[in-house]
Amino acid sequence: MSEQDGEAASKDTREVIMEATFRALRERGYGDLRMRHIGEEMDLTRQVIHYHFDGKDDLMASFLEYIAEQYEGSVEVADDMDPRAELDARIDQCLFGPEFDEFTHWDRMKVYHELFAHAQNDDRHRDILDEHYEQIKGSIVAVIERGIDEGAFRDVDADRFGQLVTDAIHVGRERRISLGHEEAPEEAREAIDEFILDSLSVDE
């Protein structure tokens, strides 16, 4: 087996383990999850997990990176997109989709928000989530700054607006997931429009 084949095989193995982790988390939640439950969701032997990961916390850290990468890589924005249209596309993506194959947006968000709450007990998880938060917020700040430069938005504090939008998205998802408020993401979208984005407009 060439080195390249080895890399490909180990990448596939990682993917298999990540998907098994996803299924096990979806079924049981984080609190009751044991390594053996993840093993039960795979065709590979459980030893493969222990070969690649140093325990549950290490596996979960990789799993968080895996979910974060999928969200960060999945917004497609054309170069000549209007700043407000790009902002809308990014917000809708975080609130309502992207769609993937086996696991829905809400399957993903459920495990993401549960691990988010657990991060208070694990510095490595906290660092990964904080980096993801800054990445998402940063992409929103960047389009607000572009809008200001192009004269489409008023000259506001882009960092502050980006943070507000990111936080409003977070709580809209969380209220749906934890409290079962099915309409919360739509309510968050309306509140973002009315209280945040409308005040960016130069027409006022």
Place this chain on the structure above:
Amino acid sequence: MSEQDGEAASKDTREVIMEATFRALRERGYGDLRMRHIGEEMDLTRQVIHYHFDGKDDLMASFLEYIAEQYEGSVEVADDMDPRAELDARIDQCLFGPEFDEFTHWDRMKVYHELFAHAQNDDRHRDILDEHYEQIKGSIVAVIERGIDEGAFRDVDADRFGQLVTDAIHVGRERRISLGHEEAPEEAREAIDEFILDSLSVDE
């Protein structure tokens, strides 16, 4: 022992178990918590927990009610308080205090937010948290409605404003707890003032 003594004793026992649960949660987080860890935090025998509660989920449901009651009962508002002053007092209380004896506001909020995320896996926990959410939101909606009636606030959709304030509080606390953003509660307070409460003003 009279019936009244029996009630008092069992109330004290509940309090002892709740405080032991608090210490165990603070130490370990929810995911790794076992009933025996709670037993280790008490002077009473562990059998007392099993006498009062039907397992970990039942104990946690009572614990959630216990924390929620403390927050709901602790805002003191004078009858003749100005609506804006009452609103400020309620928001500050949810974001920054009240202070209690052994456990600080943030000790409480850490376990509250962790259990909030876990509620997606437990309908009874979800119901308790949803009721608490409605209670907190309801107290904010009520003071906004009073302000509208008294001519202190514009005639806005009080329910919508109450929800926004409640959600902004939630995410400000959560960002501090999960991501370690120490300044997040103050940022949430400023955003609530600037983007929500200022638009209530009749002077605009």
